[in-house]
Amino acid sequence: EIKARNQEGEEANKTEYVKGLYIKSKYVPSPGNTKVEERLWSFCKEVKGMVEINQSNQKGATNLNKLQQQFLRTLKNYPEFFIFLTDKNLGPAIIEREEYVKQAIKDHLGDEKTY
Numbered sequence: 001e002i003k004a005r006n007q008e009g010e011e012a013n014k015t016e017y018v019k020g021l022y023i024k025s026k027y028v029p030s031p032g033n034t035k036v037e038e039r040l041w042s043f044c045k046e047v048k049g050m051v052e053i054n055q056s057n058q059k060g061a062t063n064l065n066k067l068q069q070q071f072l073r074t075l076k077n078y079p080e081f082f083i084f085l086t087d088k089n090l091g092p093a094i095i096e097r098e099e100y101v102k103q104a105i106k107d108h109l110g111d112e113k114t115y
Contacts, residue, residue, distance in 0.1 A: 063091050 062069065072092060075081050082100045086093050095103075108114075 064072065072083065072094075075094060076083055080097050081094055082097045083092055083094045085091070
């Protein structure tokens, strides 16, 4: 049996599971291969370490030079502009606040299927 573990590597407490998601059964799986269980655990630890390294490398990382960063900080003080980070780590984007509100109303709040 491959045991579920939480992020700290401790065996997961079975009471944490939502009982409504499981079908009652008398089936008991045979014990799993110890080597497989050890390799899975090792793999999970390695992936977690890689994710932590990746996240720590992204903190504070920027694709802007110092002049661009200074200009962006200046623009943040102007309420007529809205500055936000784009997805896929493509950097910041800027839009006039009035245009942003128009697009939000048109594309999201004005969607009759959703609201």
